[in-house]
Amino acid sequence: MSKNVKITGDSREEALDILFGDASDESQVIIDLPSRGNFYPGFKGIEIKPLTFSDEQKILGSRNPQEDLVSKLLEKTISGVDVDDLVSMDKMFLLMKVREISYGENYEFSITCPACDTSVQTSLHLSDHLNIKKVPEDLEDPREIMLPKLKVKAKVRFPRSREEVLITNPDDIIKNIYRFVTSINDNKDPVFISKAIKRMHIMDVKKIVGEVSMTDYGINPKFIFECPECNYSETMSVPLDVGFFSVS
Numbered sequence: 451m452s453k454n455v456k457i458t459g460d461s462r463e464e465a466l467d468i469l470f471g472d473a474s475d476e477s478q479v480i481i482d483l484p485s486r487g488n489f490y491p492g493f494k495g496i497e498i499k500p501l502t503f504s505d506e507q508k509i510l511g512s513r514n515p516q517e518d519l520v521s522k523l524l525e526k527t528i529s530g531v532d533v534d535d536l537v538s539m540d541k542m543f544l545l546m547k548v549r550e551i552s553y554g555e556n557y558e559f560s561i562t563c564p565a566c567d568t569s570v571q572t573s574l575h576l577s578d579h580l581n582i583k584k585v586p587e588d589l590e591d592p593r594e595i596m597l598p599k600l601k602v603k604a605k606v607r608f609p610r611s612r613e614e615v616l617i618t619n620p621d622d623i624i625k626n627i628y629r630f631v632t633s634i635n636d637n638k639d640p641v642f643i644s645k646a647i648k649r650m651h652i653m654d655v656k657k658i659v660g661e662v663s664m665t666d667y668g669i670n671p672k673f674i675f676e677c678p679e680c681n682y683s684e685t686m687s688v689p690l691d692v693g694f695f696s697v698s
């Protein structure tokens with residue numbers, strides 16, 4: 451008689467449940483977002499779970515450069531808020547969190563020393579370097595700003611994940627920035643807003659672009675780089691790219 455015990459159907463599922471019983475629930479609920487969840491109606495927290503191996507392979511194997519891999523990855527791993535609705539400060543924060551529960555806290559990458567060009571292998575405990583800055587509790591979306599030259603009030607809103615494609619390069623920003631302005635001097639007509647921006651002083655346009663792309667909030671992972679070859683030292687940003695999600 452064969453020593454291999456053949457298990458089928460229910461008993462196989464049961465055996466798998468026993469094997470992965472405790473390990474399978476590594477999901478976490480996150481309430482403490484950079485946006486505080488303030489911009490998502492009915493927000494009760496976001497549940498995140500680790501990326502599975504097959505999801506990782508599918509996402510990293512994507513050959514379509516147009517695809518937003520970060521969004522695809524979040525669609526597999528978060529629930530509670532539609533990924534398309536996320537503001538970018540939360541999107542990057544969640545990406546870090548998914549990475550942490552999928553691969554652990556250490557992030558290894560190589561950096562080229564700006565002084566001597568040596569490639570330096572670096573390892574960081576990510577959560578120690580996140581520098582999370584949350585929005586003020588009373589910050590609303592849209593929010594009121596003052597145009598410095600025209601001296602009138604305007605309302606601007608944060609771009610959502612699905613709209614990031616509209617403002618990825620400088621030409622697009624100029625063309626599309628009006629979409630993120632909900633009123634100028636209480637006028638809400640998009641055609642009026644678009645035409646008004648075209649006639650505005652550069653200082654007012656820059657004010658609007660700065661407020662819409664607001665990068666003050668969210669994560670800004672920094673670390674102090676020290677070159678072992680030439681002793682050069684500088685505060686640097688942690689490189690956040692797709693390589694962030696491939697563990698070799």
Ligand SMILES: [Zn+2]
Pocket residue numbers: 563564565566567568677678679680681682
């Ligand atoms: Zn160096």
